[in-house]
Amino acid sequence: MTRRYLSRTVLPTVLTYVGLAIGLVFAVFPILWMFFASLKSNTEIFALPPQLLPKQFTVAAYLAVFNDPTKLRFFLNSYLVAGAVAVLTVLIGTLAAYAFSRFSFRLKNALNVFIISTQTVPPITLLIPYFGMVVTFGIFNTYFALILTYLVFTLPYAILLMTGYLNTLPRELDEAVLVDGGTSWSALWRVIVPLSVPGIVATAVYTFLLAWNEFLFALTLTKSDDMRTVPIGIELLMGQHAFEWNQMMAMSVLGSLPLLLIYLLAQRYFLAGMTAGSVKA
Amino acid sequence: MRLVPLAYVAPATALFALLMLYPMVAVLRYSLLDRAITKRNAAFVGLDNYQTTFDDPVFWQATGHTLYFTVMSVVFHLLLGLAFALMLNSERVNPTIRSILRVLYILPWLFTAVIIAIIWRLLLDPEGVVNGVLMSLHIVDFKVEWFSSSSTALHAVTFVNIWAGYPLYMVSLLAGLQGIPRDLYEAAGIDGANPWQKFRHVTIPQLTPIMISVALLDFIWTMQVFALVWMTTGGGPIYATEMLSTYTYKLAFSRYQFSLASASAVLLLILSMSVTYFYIKHQKAR
Numbered sequence: 001m002t003r004r005y006l007s008r009t010v011l012p013t014v015l016t017y018v019g020l021a022i023g024l025v026f027a028v029f030p031i032l033w034m035f036f037a038s039l040k041s042n043t044e045i046f047a048l049p050p051q052l053l054p055k056q057f058t059v060a061a062y063l064a065v066f067n068d069p070t071k072l073r074f075f076l077n078s079y080l081v082a083g084a085v086a087v088l089t090v091l092i093g094t095l096a097a098y099a100f101s102r103f104s105f106r107l108k109n110a111l112n113v114f115i116i117s118t119q120t121v122p123p124i125t126l127l128i129p130y131f132g133m134v135v136t137f138g139i140f141n142t143y144f145a146l147i148l149t150y151l152v153f154t155l156p157y158a159i160l161l162m163t164g165y166l167n168t169l170p171r172e173l174d175e176a177v178l179v180d181g182g183t184s185w186s187a188l189w190r191v192i193v194p195l196s197v198p199g200i201v202a203t204a205v206y207t208f209l210l211a212w213n214e215f216l217f218a219l220t221l222t223k224s225d226d227m228r229t230v231p232i233g234i235e236l237l238m239g240q241h242a243f244e245w246n247q248m249m250a251m252s253v254l255g256s257l258p259l260l261l262i263y264l265l266a267q268r269y270f271l272a273g274m275t276a277g278s279v280k281a
Numbered sequence: 282m283r284l285v286p287l288a289y290v291a292p293a294t295a296l297f298a299l300l301m302l303y304p305m306v307a308v309l310r311y312s313l314l315d316r317a318i319t320k321r322n323a324a325f326v327g328l329d330n331y332q333t334t335f336d337d338p339v340f341w342q343a344t345g346h347t348l349y350f351t352v353m354s355v356v357f358h359l360l361l362g363l364a365f366a367l368m369l370n371s372e373r374v375n376p377t378i379r380s381i382l383r384v385l386y387i388l389p390w391l392f393t394a395v396i397i398a399i400i401w402r403l404l405l406d407p408e409g410v411v412n413g414v415l416m417s418l419h420i421v422d423f424k425v426e427w428f429s430s431s432s433t434a435l436h437a438v439t440f441v442n443i444w445a446g447y448p449l450y451m452v453s454l455l456a457g458l459q460g461i462p463r464d465l466y467e468a469a470g471i472d473g474a475n476p477w478q479k480f481r482h483v484t485i486p487q488l489t490p491i492m493i494s495v496a497l498l499d500f501i502w503t504m505q506v507f508a509l510v511w512m513t514t515g516g517g518p519i520y521a522t523e524m525l526s527t528y529t530y531k532l533a534f535s536r537y538q539f540s541l542a543s544a545s546a547v548l549l550l551i552l553s554m555s556v557t558y559f560y561i562k563h564q565k566a567r
Contacts (some may be wrong), residue, residue, distance in 0.1 A: 013373040017406035020368050020382055027386045033410065046401070049417070050410040103286035111290065113561060118301050119497075120557040122543040124526045125546040127303035128311065128533050132318050152300040155293055166411045184285055213393035215508035220534055231395040235512060238399065245403055246460040259391045267384070272488070274390070275453050 038062070038249035045245045055243040061246035065254065070225050073235030081143055081229060082211035082258075085150045089207040090200055092151070093158025098160065098188055101166035102174065119156045123216050126152065134221050145221040146229070150214060161206070161273065165199030166192065198269070205262050206273025211220065212258060231256040311543035319540040330452075330544035341543060342520050343528040350439050350524065351503045355496050357443040362450025363492075367484075369451070370458045383455070390448035398512030401441045402428065428514050431521035438513055438522050442506065450495050457491040458484070489567050497560040503551050525549045 032052060037045050038061055040054040047055075065071045100108065126149075134145045173195070174187035182190070191198070215231045222228055228236065234251050237244065263270050311317035315326045334340050368374070369383050394399070404411050404429040415421045427437040461484065469479045507526040510516060516527040529549065533542035 016368055016371050016373050019364070020374065020378075023365055023368065023424075024382060024385060027389055030400050030404055031388055031392070033404060034396075037403060046406070046408045048408075048413060092292045092296065095289045099286040099289035103289075105283070105286040111294070114297065114301075116561055116564070117554070118558050119295065120553050120560065121301065121305075121544070122503045122526065122549045122553050124505065124507060124529050125308055125550045126300070126320075127530075128539060128543055128546055130300075130308035131533070132539075133304070137523075149300065151296055155296060159293065178366075184486040184549055192314070214394070215395055215511075218532075219511075222381045231393055231508070232400060234395050238402075238512070249403070252399055256392055256396060263387070263391055265386075271452055272304065274449060275456065 002211055007115045008121070016112070028134050034243075034249050034252055038091040038246055038253050040246055042059060042244060042246050050243075061250035062254075063245075066245050071233060071237075071251065073226055074228055074230045074251075077226075077228060078212055078230040078255075081150070082208045083152055084143070084147045086204045086212040088147065089151060089154040089158045089161075090204050093155055093163050094193070094196070094200065095188075096159045096167055097162030098192065102171070113157045115159055118152065123153070127216060130217070131220060139220065141231050142225045143227070146211075146214075146218055147219065149217050150211045154210050157210065157273070158207055160201045161203045162196070162199055165196055165202075165234045169195055201266070202269035202272045205266060205269050209262065209273075218237055294333060308543045308546055310551075311540055312547050314540050316540055317538055317543060318526060324539070326540075328539060330540050331548075333541060334544045334548065339520050339523060340363065343523040343525050346435055346507075346522060347504055347524045347526075349435065350442065351500055353439045354419070354442045354446060354503045355500050358447045358450050358499055359492060359496055361443070361447040362454055362495075363488075365447065365451045366454035366458055369455055384523045386451060387448045391450075392445070393510050394445070394508035397441060397445045398509055401437075401444075402513060405437060422444075429518055433516060434483050434514050434521045438510055441513065442503065444508055445509070446499065446503070449499065450492075453491050453495050456487055457488045461487045490563075493563055494560065494567070501556050501560065504553060505549070525552075 031261050036052055036054055039057050039059065040056055041056065041060065044054060044056065079138035099105070100112065130149050133138045134149075139145045139148070162265070169192065174184070177191055178184065212229075214230065215235075218229045218232050219235070222232070225236070230251070234248060234255065237248050237251060312330050313325060313327060314323040315329070317323050325421075345424050365386055369379050369386070382442065389397070401479050403409060406412075407424040407426050409428070412421065416424070423536075425433060427433050465483045465487070465506050466479055474482065505526055506524055510522055510527050514522040515520065516523040516531065526549065529542050529545045532538045532545060
C-alpha cells in the first residue's frame with residue numbers, strides 16, 4: 001500500500017518538481033547572469049570562481065550609456081522607428097482586415113494565401129533588391145528605409161491578428177449602421193474601431209516588438225551612427241571595444257526593457273501575438 | 282459598391298506589390314545577370330550564377346550547416362516545449378508555482394537575437410562561467426573555446442538557438458493542452474487506460490495538429506537564421522558555422538557579388554517556399 005502510494009503519487013510529483021527546477025535554471029540563469037553582469041565592474045565579470053551576484057554593485061555601466069549621446073541616439077532611433085511602424089501597420093492592417101472580415105470579393109482567397117506566405121519569405125532574399133530600391137529612392141541611411149521595409153513583415157501579422165479579432169465581433173453591430181443609411185466607412189470608425197481596441201493594442205504591441213528587434217535590414221540599410229537602432233548599436237559596441245562587457249550588458253538590459261514591460265503588463269496581448277501564426281483562436 | 286472592399290485592401294496590396302512582388306521579380310532577374318547592381322548594363326548570363334553557386338563547396342557546407350541547425354533546433358524545441366508544457370499543466374504541481382514558472386519559462390523568447398548572442402558570448406567565453414562550472418565538475422579539463430573552435434562552434438550556436446526558441450512551442454502546446462476536453466480522459470479512464478496510455482492515445486493525438494504547424498513555421502524561420510549566427514560566430518571559424526543566410530549576405534554586402542548572392546537567395550527562397558507549401562496545406566486542413 002505505502003510502496004504503491006510512493007511510486008504512484010510521491011515519486012512522479014517529486015520528479016515533476018525536479019524537472020521544473022532544472023527547467024527554471026535553464027531558462028532563467030543566463031538572463032540573471034546578464035542582468036547582474038550589467039551591475040558589476042568590468043574586472044569582476046570574469047572573476048574566478050564565477051559568482052552570480054556582484055561583490056560590489058555599481059551602476060557605472062548604465063551611467064556610461066546614459067552619458068554617451070551616440071548610445072542614447074540608438075534608443076531614440078529604435079523608439080521612433082518601432083513607433084512609426086506600429087502606427088502605420090495598425091492603420092493599414094485594420095483597413096485590410098476589415099475587408100477580409102466583412103466582405104467577400106474576388107481575389108480574397110488568393111490574397112489571403114499570399115499574405116500568409118509572405119511571412120515565410122527569407123529576409124535575406126528581399127534585402128538584396130531592397131538595397132537597390134532604397135538607394136534608387138534616395139532613402140538609404142534614413143528612418144524611411146527602415147519604416148518602409150519593416151512593413152513587409154509587420155503587415156501580414158497585423159492583418160492575420162486583426163482579421164481574427166474582427167471575426168469575433170458580431171456582424172449585426174456594423175449592419176445596424178448600414179441599415180440606418182451609414183456607409184461601411186462610418187461603420188468601421190463608429191462601431192468596429194471602438195470595439196476593437198483590445199485587438200488593436202495587441203497588434204500594435206507585437207508589431208512594435210518585431211520592429212524593435214529587427215537586425216538584418218537595420219544593419220544593411222543604415223550606415224551612420226546617428227541612424228543606427230539598438231540591436232546594431234550593441235553589435236557596434238561589440239566590434240569596437242569587445243572588452244566592455246558590463247556596458248554591453250547594460251545596453252542589452254535597456255534594450256530589452258520595452259519587451260519586458262509589455263510582457264509583464266500586457267501578458268495576454270503578448271501571448272496572443274506570439275501564437276497568432278500557430279494556434280487558431 | 283463592389284469596389285468598396287478593394288479600396289480597403291488597396292494600401293496593403295500596394296505595399297505588398299512594392300515590398301514583396303517587385304523584389305521577388307528583381308532578385309530573380311539579378312540572379313540571371315552578370316554583376317547586377319554594380320554594373321550599369323549587366324548582361325544576361327542565364328543560369329551561370331546558379332552553376333557557380335552549385336560548384337562552390339562552401340555553398341554545400343552552408344546548406345549542410347543550415348539543415349543541421351534547423352533540424353536539431355526544431356526537434357529540441359519540440360521536445361523541450363512539450364516537456365515544459367506538460368509539467369506546467371500537471372495537476373501534481375501547486376497552481377501558484379505553475380503560474381509563476383509559466384511567466385519565467387517564456388523569458389528566453391523575449392530577448393532579441395543580438396542580445397541572446399551577447400549573453401551567450403559572455404557565458405561561453407573561454408574564461409566564462411560555463412567553462413568555470415564544467416571545469417570545477419571535471420567534465421572538461423581545459424578552457425573550451427565554444428564559439429571559436431571549429432569542432433564546437435556549430436553545436437554551440439545550435440544550442441543557443443534551442444535555448445532561445447522553445448517558448449513558442451511551450452505556449453502553443455500549453456494552450457492546446459488546456460483545450461483538450463476532460464471527457465476524453467475520463468472516457469479513457471473508464472476503458473482502463475493508465476497514465477501513459479492516456480498520454481499516448483489522448484494527449485498526443487490532440488496536440489499533433491498544433492505541433493505540426495508550430496514545427497513547420499519554426500523550420501522555415503530557423504532556416505533563415507541570420508542575426509544569431511552573425512553575432513556569435515559570423516559564420517566562422519573559417520566556414521564552420523556558415524549558414525545559407527550568412528553565405529548570401531557576405532556575397533552581397535562584403536564582396537558586392539550581387540548576382541551570385543541573388544542566385545543563392547533565390548535557392549533559399551525556393552527551400553522556404555517548399556516548406557511553406559506544406560504549412561499552408563496543413564493550416565487549410567485544420
